[in-house]
Structure formats: C-alpha cells, structure tokens
Amino acid sequence: MNNDVVVSCRKRVLANGLTILFCHRPQAPLFSACIVSRVGSVNEGPGLTGVSHFLEHLMFKGTRAFGTLDDGSIEAELLAKIDGLAAERLSEQAKLRTHYSGGCPERVEELTAQIAALEAELKPFSVPNELWTIYQRHGGVGLNAGTGCDGTRYYVTLPKNKLELWALMESDRLRSPVFREFYTERDVVQEERRMRIDNDPDGILLEQVNALLNLGSPYEAPIVGWPRDLQTMTRKDVQKYFAEYYAPANLVICLAGDLDEDEVWALSERYFAAIPAREMPAWRFAQRGVQWGERRVAIKLDAGPRMLIAYPGPLPGHSDQYALDIACELLSGSRNARFYRHLVETGKAFYANIFQRSQAWSNSLLMSLYPQEPCTSAELEAAAYAEIEALIADGPTEREMERVRTRMRTDWLESLRSSAELASELASAEAFRGGWERFNDLERYNEVTGDDVQRVLRQYLQADQRSVGEIVSANSDCDQSDSLV
Secondary structure, eight states, rough: OOOOOOOOOOEETTSSOOOOEEEETTTTSEEEEEEEESOOOOOOOOOOTTTHHHHHHHSSSSSSSSSSOOOSSHHHHHHHHHHHHHHHHHHHHHHHTSSSSSHHHHHHHHHHHHHHHHHHHHGBBTTTTTHHHHHHHHTOEEEEEEOSSEEEEEEEEGGGGGGHHHHHHHHHHOOOOTTTTTHHHHHHHHHHHIIIIITTTTHHHHHHHHHHTTSSSSSSOOOOOHHHHHHHHHHHHHHHHOOOOOOOGGEEEEEEEEHHHHHHHHHIIIIISSSSOOOOOOOOOOOOOOOSSSSEEEEEESSEEEEEEOOOOOTOTTTTTHHHHHHHHHHSSSSHHHHHIIIITTTEEEEEEEEEEEEEEEEEEEEEEOOOOTOOHHHHHHHHHHHHHHHHHHEEEHHHHHHHHHHHHHHHHHHHHOOOHHHHHHHHHHHHHHSSGGGGGGGGGGGGOOOHHHHHHHHHOOOOOOOOEEEEEEOOOOTTTTOOO
C-alpha cells in the first residue's frame, strides 16, 4: 500500500491566533471552505450538555449586519427583556427540583408565554435564513454544519470569484453573531433529540452504551444533550460559551479549491485578523475512570432485538489504533470480511459490524449486532466473540491483509475527489491530530503486521472491559438487576 499521492497545503497563523490552511485544487472554478472550532460535547458540563450543538444552530440566525431589518435598537431592547424573563423562569424552575422549595409551575408557564410573545414581536424585524439566501444567490451549495464530541464544523462551497463574499460573511458570523429566535430554536433542538434518540431504538441504545462506556468522563453525555439541560438553557449561557470557545486561537479554517494564494492570505488578513484575540479556554481532560468489570444494560422496547458492545481503545495517536483499524476491517469491512461470511451469510445476523471511533482525547471500539431469527441475541453475541477469538488464535492471512490495505488506500484516494471532504479532513487533522500533515498518515497502515492484529485484539477486546447494551422485547421477562443505567 505505497502512498505515492501526497496532499500538501499552506498554513498561516494570524496575529489573533486563528489558523488558516490553503490547498490549491485547480480542477474546477470552485472552492470549499470548512471552519472548525475545537468545541463539542466534551467541553460541556452538568447543566450545559448539548450547548455546543445548540450553538451550531444559532450560528445560522444572523449577525448585527445580516438577518435583521432593525438598526439594533429595537431588537436589543426586546432581547434584553427576554433575557430578564428567562432568568426569572430559570429561578422558578430551580425551585421545582424538589418539593421543599415551593416552586410554581403556573408561574413557569406564564413566563414562557411572555417570552414567546416577545419573540413574536421580534419576527417582523428578522430575515430568516439570510445567510443561506445570500450564498444561494451567488452560486453557493452545501451550506451545513455538524457538531461532534470534540469539534463543530461549518461548510460551504462557492464559485472561486466569491471568496471575498465568503470572508465577509463568515468573519462577521465569528465576530458578532446574534442569537435570534433563541427559545423557538431551543424547541427545534429538543424535537431533534426526540427524533434522533427518544423515538429511535438505535439512538436510545447508543446513548445508554456510550454512558456506560464513559462513566466519569466528559464523553459520557450525548452530543444533543440531556433533556433537562435543554429545557433550562438560557441565551446568556450560550453567549458566554461562544465567547469562551469561539476565540480565534481555537479556530481552524481550511480553503480547498481553485483560488489565488496571495488573495487567500490578503483576504484572511483583511477580514479574519480583525476579529479580536481572546484568551484560550481551559482544557477539560476526558479520560475514563477505572472499569472493574463488564457493564451491561437491557432496554425493554417495542422494537426488534439488537446489541451494541463497546470497548475502550488506545490513546489517540498511539500506533495500536492503526492495527485496530485493520482488525475491524478484517472482521467487518466488506462482504469478504469474517463477520459477513460467518454471521450474515449463514443467517445468524441481519447485520454485524465493528469499527473504531476515534476522538480527540479518547478512542473506542463499537460492535453492532442485529440477530436474525431463529438466532437469538445471546447466540449471535457468542458467535461474534468466537470470530474475534478465531482471528486472535490464527491471525489473518497475507491475502486478507493485502485486501484490507488496498481497500483503505482506495477509500483514501476516493476522499480526494471532493474538495469539501478534503477541506474538512485537513482542518480536522490540524485541529485534533497534531497537524494537517497527519492526513497523509496512510503509510502507517503498512507497518501493521498480522501479529499486531492478534496482539491488539487480545489487549483491547477483553471481556471485563466491555460495555454491553441490548434491546429486548417490551414483553420480555429479562432480568435487569445488573443494569447500571
């Protein structure tokens, strides 16, 4: 798997600490931009889970310059009134946490109605989706964003002659966002949580197993947040969070496309260097606590049976993570892999997969199993462990190893076809993996041997370190006495 293709880019760090990457790609008269902020659910704490994802939504609500018809005076006055009512409502909600404090639910409902009325007064002054409307008018596509455990990413692709428009719009978003329609959008985020997790068996299972795996770690909370935190979050909470974690030195921007390099640097200085420098946020370390034995939860739902099994992995950047990637590919990376041939094709499973989830501060392995009748979850679980043990005992063949390396190289080359994907990958490597050069790490997989695969499977997939979640029929008599969630 010789990697004779190497991606290169240029890097500058502005005086305020913001990092800019540029990758020249002359294939089409376009460019893709990705902005990464090193902030995700791992940076949150009790009471603020979900704030990173909620903030991502609010970053599309405009700034003092766009998204509004007001000169700022009326909007500022109404927003201040809303903030005051929200603070009073939060105080009343706090009293309702116990029966001792004498909280009044009717007062909470009254304050909620007053907030909604003031947000309605603001509507005539707002211009919804103006950011997207402007980009579309100028040929923009793919405007989107995503929040993860460690970072938040913002994307767009535009014609090459719209670079200055992009710089103007995005620098303004990073300098002076206005979080309009805050409580209306909070309802949207709560509905997203209900759709993705509360009403989705796979979402429930992942949330519970993730909490089991990461007990005591900031990775324990779901990205979308716990319901109670979403219900009590205020605009001032999010403004403070933005000010702390969207400091220029905490941002990485990558531009990939047919752009003139001198223009990239000139516009970066003109627009992004003007954002005032702020102190970097304090890092919160995210290591798991000691796990004293297998953790297991059975979840009764009106849904088909399925299992999710998680193991802690090596520290990010450790050489073992490359061996584990190959091990996962050997087990479930294709129709030639062992899980497919021995579990799916034999009728034991609808689906069986294992992969390594790489995060900034913590790696883990996740195995999904969906039994096919008459095979039970317990039988499929045992069969999956047997496949892993067989690979540990006998090791992979050289043909298997070469097939995996070839497929990984093909996938890597395929990722180069898209400037949007390349911009995202380069920015992420710079933000979380020690530098954009890590994007070219494909050669590390050549160093992995069959012995390495056997060793890492034996070392990391230990029975007393796994966290197991199972969905069982709501009519089942399963014993949940050992459940930790």
